[in-house]
Amino acid sequence: MSNLIKSIRIKRLFDEKDVSWELKKINVLVGKNGLGKSTILRLINAAVTLKQVEDLNLCEEVSVVMKDEEKYTSKKNNLIDIEMLKLVIEELSRFEKNSRKDKNSDSHYVKYKRLSNDELKELTTDLFKKINKNATNYEIEDNDKKLNIKRDNQVFKPKKKMPVEFISTINMSANSVNNVIESDGNKTTFLDVEIDKEVERLNKDHRNKDELQEKFMSSLNNFFEETNKKVEFVDDKIEILLISGKRIDYRNLSSGERQLIFIFLKIINGGVDNSLILMDEPEISLHLSWQEKLLTEITNANSSSQMIIVTHSPALVMDGWLDNFIDIKTITEEVW
Numbered sequence: 001m002s003n004l005i006k007s008i009r010i011k012r013l014f015d016e017k018d019v020s021w022e023l024k025k026i027n028v029l030v031g032k033n034g035l036g037k038s039t040i041l042r043l044i045n046a047a048v049t050l051k052q053v054e055d056l057n058l059c060e061e062v063s064v065v066m067k068d069e070e071k072y073t074s075k076k077n078n079l080i081d082i083e084m085l086k087l088v089i090e091e092l093s094r095f096e097k098n099s100r101k102d103k104n105s106d107s108h109y110v111k112y113k114r115l116s117n118d119e120l121k122e123l124t125t126d127l128f129k130k131i132n133k134n135a136t137n138y139e140i141e142d143n144d145k146k147l148n149i150k151r152d153n154q155v156f157k158p159k160k161k162m163p164v165e166f167i168s169t170i171n172m173s174a175n176s177v178n179n180v181i182e183s184d185g186n187k188t189t190f191l192d193v194e195i196d197k198e199v200e201r202l203n204k205d206h207r208n209k210d211e212l213q214e215k216f217m218s219s220l221n222n223f224f225e226e227t228n229k230k231v232e233f234v235d236d237k238i239e240i241l242l243i244s245g246k247r248i249d250y251r252n253l254s255s256g257e258r259q260l261i262f263i264f265l266k267i268i269n270g271g272v273d274n275s276l277i278l279m280d281e282p283e284i285s286l287h288l289s290w291q292e293k294l295l296t297e298i299t300n301a302n303s304s305s306q307m308i309i310v311t312h313s314p315a316l317v318m319d320g321w322l323d324n325f326i327d328i329k330t331i332t333e334e335v336w
Contacts, residue, residue: 002068003162003274004306010043011060012335021331024324026299028317029310031328037310038280040328041166044308045278047072048162072162165270165305167263168280191258192251195238198265203236205272212268219264219301223290224257231261256285264301271302283313291315295324 010019013036031037042055047062056062056074064072202212213233220231228243231250238250238261250261263282270277277298283291292315298307309316317325 002066002070003276004067005044005048005064005276005308006067006069007065008040008044009061009063009065010040011062013039013043013059013332016334016336017332018335019332021326023306023308025306026295026321026324027306027308027326028295028321028324029308029326029328029331030312030314030317031310033312035328036332037328041278041280041308041310043074045164045166047074048276049164050074050161163270163273163275164278165266165275166278166280167266167282169259169263169282169284188251191255191262195250195258195262195265198262198269199236199238201269202265208272209236212272215301216264216268219297220261222293222297223260226289229253256287259285260290264298267298267302267305271304274304277302277305277307277309279307279309281311282309283311283316288315292319295319295321 004025005023007023008019008021013019017036019036019040029037029040039055039058042053043059043062044064045051046053046056047064050072052074056076060076062072062074066072202216203209205212213236217231217233224231224240230241232239232241234247240248240250240253242248250258253261263279267277282294286294291313295309295316296319314325
């Protein structure tokens with residue numbers, strides 16, 4: 001299956017607009033606050049990763065068509081509470097067993113006197129009508145057994161999840177200051193924990209580890225040279241070399257510098273899996289000169305992945321990327 005998206009259709013986003021978007025390899029969606037850029041990004045992520053998320057309630061349907069015409073579709077998340085469904089099924093099962101017993105039993109009469117056979121049939125019919133009506137492309141896993149739910153006589157078999165790297169700088173900004181205590185008792189931040197995970201992930205690709213590390217250092221140093229710093233890998237760990245010759249831990253860098261490290265680790269690791277790259281406002285915490293070179297350095301670090309980026313900043317496309325600029329107003333149409 002191709003990992004390149006051909007087009008995206010979203011019906012009745014916020015119950016007021018349709019989205020129709022033909023994609024390129026690199027896509028930069030720009031628009032004012034409140035127009036739905038980040039929501040569109042999350043809906044794309046939900047569709048191709050087969051996730052059921054609250055954002056699906058914000059539209060009628062999301063359809064993602066791949067270059068090879070493979071199609072992902074997710075619909076409004078009117079799902080039945082699975083735990084409640086289990087309770088109902090258990091109760092119906094108990095009723096069936098008890099109905100075989102003495103119908104004159106007082107306990108049986110008291111517990112089930114208001115549930116006649118006709119009412120039982122009506123209840124189960126309505127229940128499974130609701131299941132069929134609300135079924136989307138999802139599966140229930142229970143004790144390693146998979147249930148494919150039928151709708152309109154068609155079995156919706158879950159597709160293979162598409163590999164995705166979802167990078168939200170908004171989340172990174174919060175994670176860069178939220179502290180966590182490690183197993184050794186040292187205090188760190190959620191962002192630094194995530195950076196360490198991505199470093200470990202990069203180093204696991206032993207065949208290409210040196211090449212990946214070199215890509216990472218080359219990209220980062222095009223930013224860090226402005227502040228007379230140099231990023232290096234020493235014993236598979238990130239170190240920062242200062243102009244004085246002193247080495248410091250990356251954790252001593254600013255929030256924006258650490259966020260940039262995280263972004264490029266995700267970008268490079270995503271290239272290994274040929275993942276779809278989704279980026280939500282990567283310009284936050286980045287100096288204007290860094291914003292202008294970000295796209296060029298990202299594509300140098302990972303030339304294989306398709307990328308969808310939402311932003312407020314036109315600076316991202318100023319260094320030769322104007323053809324990849326998309327105004328959100330050009331892909332939406334009101335449907336009042």
